[in-house]
Amino acid sequence: MRRGILSTAAAGVLLAGGLTACSSDTGTDSGDTPTPKIGVILPDSASSDRWETADRRFLQEAFDAAGVQATIQNAQGDKAQFQTLADQMITDGATVLMIVNLDSGTGKAVLDKAKQQGVATIDYDRLTLGGSAEYYVSFDNEAVGQLQGEGLVKCLTDAGVEEPTIATLNGSETDNNATLFKNGYDGVLDPLYESGEYVKGPDRWVPDWDGAQAATLFEQMLTQTGGEIDGVLAANDTLGNAAISVLKRNQLNGQVPVTGQDATPQGLQNILAGDQCMTVYKAIKAEAQAAADLAVALANGERKEVAQTVTDPETNREVPSVLLTPQAIYKENVADVVNDGYVTAEELCTDEFAELCAEAGIS
Template identity: 50%
Template sequence: MRKKLLAFAAVGLMATATMTACDDSSNADSSSSGTSTIGGGGSGARVGVILPDEESSNRWRDEDPKYLEAAFKQQNVAVEIRNAKGDRAAFQQIADQMLNSGVKVLVIANLDSASGKAVLAKAREKKVPTIDYDRLTLNGGADYYVSFDNVKVGELQAYGLSKCLESKGAGNPIVAQLNGSPSDNNATLFKDGYDRILDQQYDTATFTKGPEQWVPDWDNDEAGKIFEQMLKQTPQIGGVLAANDGIGNAVIKVLRKYKRAGSVPVTGQDATVEGLQNILTGEQCMTVYKAVKLEAENAARVAITLFKGEKPVVKDNLKDPESGAYVPFISLPPASITAENINDVVVVDKYISQDTLCKGKYLQLCKDNGVGTFADDKAKNDDNNQ
């Protein structure tokens, strides 16, 4: 796994070498519109980036803005990065402001396909090229799409859950599923992936299919309420396929309430600090790491090429299931993360810093699991115990 992630990082560095990035500017908060702005300013030739929210995953607040800004800055291309904070009307207002004030390329991670499609249509009217970032806007007609192999993400979650259940010796456990937002095409792709694996387990009676529900807008509070109701109706639930780390943490909070955290395997996705800490405590069995830095660098590469009036080289295409059109697609590989290979995130890619992960009560757990600088100590202890 470590060699594989190092290879991914090398691809990202190669992509960065062909890029051009943003002016040196400070963070500002557009509180009047409920949005956040990073870099670029509000006028002139630049690339516009609209991110969806700050609640469905910490990445939209902490990781994507940082890596996108750095990628544009490295090549000295101005960028304006704003976050709609879950507000569909604000998402469209931000797009209008950008398109009316000199944005030459527009990059969006939509809140849903309907509002995303409206934004992409306005960009086409102004002849501004567009990139779907992370989430495909169904029937939206974006010029390019940069994301991960999202079906593979779901498959990794199902394989991870299966392995965790087998290690616990669970006999035909009831598996609950909390899917992501029904308005997010990625959530559908994740589900396609894990259903492919879990359906085989259900068909062979290895597992029993339990309650299943979508979580509107990836709302973690709502996910907790949904799961608590599931658990009351089906108290024998033995495993939970949670679509991301936020939903997984909501499930874990409920399991703690009923003194079952750690005994019921729970999946996740995004390799958030919270998700990794839950893995260290044994309350979450795995997460899926999607190298956001690599995704941001590839999106920036395409955007900067378009900004310069050139045509990006993108080898693959993805068929939009609604329109039937093929969108030039940069597909990036995800990776499964457990306690055994958590250093691939912390040490190899430096996606999460050791200091951030190992705070407070998690310090001893980091030592026990050989995270970062504690790896040699753990190896010595293991040798002494043999």
């Protein structure tokens, strides 16, 4: 994969600068040009809170600001519903379709059908392998995994743990992002396993990023190792919280570093409480704005140049891409996520977390 890394600010400047010709008035005086319509399909609301609490909100705000019609629907993990939503959006006159695929097979079928009907397409957050989207907008997902691997090493080193046994809860095997995350953290951890500094423990993929299945798998891991797990590489906050719930039942929470991703309120609360060592924050507002800018341009018949490409490993097609930069979050910089407007102090600092927030400089 050929990847350049854009800062959040740089991506915003690149796209904003390229789209200044777009008007918030989507019609014309003659009425000859139809109003652009954009359809967005989100994957679910179970794998992470972000899809409903962040992506939907920021995408809608961006479309409203641009003055375009947009329909944002959630497939709720149902592949048949995903295809039905796409068909309905195209039937209703969508000129651009933006998707977060549930898997590449379903995503490819939707993208190909849209292309056949002259509808422009964007892969949002997840690349559809073998797909035909005009653009891909996401984060540098191998860098996300690298931050997770480095974060786990930092937390174990800070705790003075020697020769730790690591359990790994990967995301869904059908999600290309989960593969990229794993590439990133395996790149950090594999050399430590090979040198004997770390011990590689159970390593499992979690179907559909499902927290309940993750808890069951982690319970099995703990039994399999006789409770000898010293660190957990969890691919997102949902999986991390599943592991923490099992650790709590075994009175091990706070003693075993756990990673995460998405900087969800629950993940951040777990960090403040000392049960999770870190998460990875991805500035979803910037990602949504970048994708919305491209969608609005396509809806207005414009094609914008972007600075990066990602190689589709199935077709070797170079997909024009915007990849933003993720940030590692530890207890000492949880406030960064609040200050960026991703979560509010009110939703984070509830009840027993109020004092912890104050200690972390969040008010």
